Amino acid sequence: MNKKTVKDVSFQGKKALVRVDFNVPLADGVVQDDTRIRAALPTLNHILEDGGSLVLMSHLGRPKGGPDPKFSLKPAADRLSELIGKPVQFVSDCIGDEVKAAVDSLQPGGILLLENVRFHEAETAKDDSCREFAKQLAQWGDLFVNDAFGSAHRPHASVSGVTEFLQPSVAGFLLEKEIEYLVNATTDPERPFVAILGGAKVSDKIGVIKNLLPKVDALLIGGAMAYTFMASEGKDIGNSLVEEDKLDEASELLIDAEESKKNEMLIPVDHVVAEKLEANTPSEVVRDIPDGKMALDIGPKTREMYCEWIKKAKTVIWNGPMGVFETPPFHEGTEAVAKALADSDCMSIIGGGDSVSAINKLGFADKVTHISTGGGASLELLEGKELPGLTSLTDRD
Ligand code: ADP
Numbered sequence: 001m002n003k004k005t006v007k008d009v010s011f012q013g014k015k016a017l018v019r020v021d022f023n024v025p026l027a028d029g030v031v032q033d034d035t036r037i038r039a040a041l042p043t044l045n046h047i048l049e050d051g052g053s054l055v056l057m058s059h060l061g062r063p064k065g066g067p068d069p070k071f072s073l074k075p076a077a078d079r080l081s082e083l084i085g086k087p088v089q090f091v092s093d094c095i096g097d098e099v100k101a102a103v104d105s106l107q108p109g110g111i112l113l114l115e116n117v118r119f120h121e122a123e124t125a126k127d128d129s130c131r132e133f134a135k136q137l138a139q140w141g142d143l144f145v146n147d148a149f150g151s152a153h154r155p156h157a158s159v160s161g162v163t164e165f166l167q168p169s170v171a172g173f174l175l176e177k178e179i180e181y182l183v184n185a186t187t188d189p190e191r192p193f194v195a196i197l198g199g200a201k202v203s204d205k206i207g208v209i210k211n212l213l214p215k216v217d218a219l220l221i222g223g224a225m226a227y228t229f230m231a232s233e234g235k236d237i238g239n240s241l242v243e244e245d246k247l248d249e250a251s252e253l254l255i256d257a258e259e260s261k262k263n264e265m266l267i268p269v270d271h272v273v274a275e276k277l278e279a280n281t282p283s284e285v286v287r288d289i290p291d292g293k294m295a296l297d298i299g300p301k302t303r304e305m306y307c308e309w310i311k312k313a314k315t316v317i318w319n320g321p322m323g324v325f326e327t328p329p330f331h332e333g334t335e336a337v338a339k340a341l342a343d344s345d346c347m348s349i350i351g352g353g354d355s356v357s358a359i360n361k362l363g364f365a366d367k368v369t370h371i372s373t374g375g376g377a378s379l380e381l382l383e384g385k386e387l388p389g390l391t392s393l394t395d396r397d
């Protein structure tokens with residue numbers, strides 16, 4: 001990576017302003033899933049061990065333009081304190097006199113978490129108020145660390161805005177690791193390189209397909225978006241989901257892949273269909289989708305074909321489930337792909353909220369190489385886009 005990281009700077013006696021992603025689910029003021037807080041620990045511990053103190057900032061949810069107790073980061077402070085084994089001081093704003101006093105009295109080894117930055121509209125504003133807000137946030141540190149991969153695609157005050165006023169601005173371990181896997185693996189992959197893309201909509205993933213298709217040896221399509229591709233070839237899809245306004249683009253992609261002799265783009269050859277999407281509803285496996293039925297999972301032949309590719313592959317990127325995995329019996333295609341990935345020694349990289357939850361549910365999280373923590377940010381990286389949260393950091397000399 002051509003950006004400075006926490007390894008390139010000294011934190012001795014310094015206050016580090018750190019943008020973390022503590023956008024965690026809450027219920028009754030308690031953190032329900034602390035994965036994102038745990039993901040920040042290596043960076044936070046490194047800074048503390050190096051003699052620094054921490055001023056942490058994050059967003060949580062989408063509060064509408066002002067303070068709202070439902071979106072307070074206080075529960076995250078409590079959870080962080082349990083995980084890190086030290087007191088975490090919390091202040092009820094992220095700018096102003098109370099914050100200034102807390103930052104001024106912060107001792108080496110101390111930890112301070114600021115309240116939700118999105119309680120100020122300026123955090124996400126597209127005008128000069130964003131820059132002004134960033135300038136105020138930047139006062140709280142001697143240097144800036146960005147470890148909020150999940151927000152790295154947002155040009156917000158606490159993500160990229162502060163870097164204008166605070167140097168050096170460096171990447172934390174989580175951000176660095178995500179970039180390493182999602183960018184490096186796709187730029188210079190060990191081959192065969194296979195991408196498996198599924199999920200609900202072609203429109204969400206079309207940018208990813210376009211960027212990855214020229215790079216992969218095979219692109220395997222599953223999920224609901226397979227039916228837009230099938231419809232674009234004039235095949236019958238019954239009542240399966242289709243995005244009519246994407247038919248032309250889908251058809252062009254299939255033609256591009258067909259003409260390129262370097263790679264293959266595969267769509268399902270058999271399907272699990274049912275009359276309605278309902279748990280334990282009668283279902284059957286078909287090659288051609290009959291009228292009145294919806295295709296809700298890839299069939300056994302397709303699973304076998306996709307798993308063969310996974311077996312041969314040295315690098316696999318997977319984003320999006322192969323079927324309606326939340327609703328049995330339509331989970332089997334996703335399960336087969338997840339199992340093949342867990343059994344393989346290839347470098348396996350998984351992104352996308354639902355695919356990650358499928359891997360976790362199956363208990364395969366330890367058997368894959370990398371699980372991305374950021375849905376939107378990982379999609380933008382796979383689309384080949386630059387992330388403001390990364391480009392704004394200090395270059396390595
Ligand atoms: P990810 O979060 O991994 O990026 P998406 O959000 O794009 O994935 O898509 C996940 C959703 O797609 C799941 O809720 C799943 O039920 C749905 N889905 C997958 N296959 C089908 C299908 N054949 N018909 C309808 N919905 C589907």
Ligand code: MG
Nearest residue numbers: 352353354355
């Ligand atoms: Mg999703």
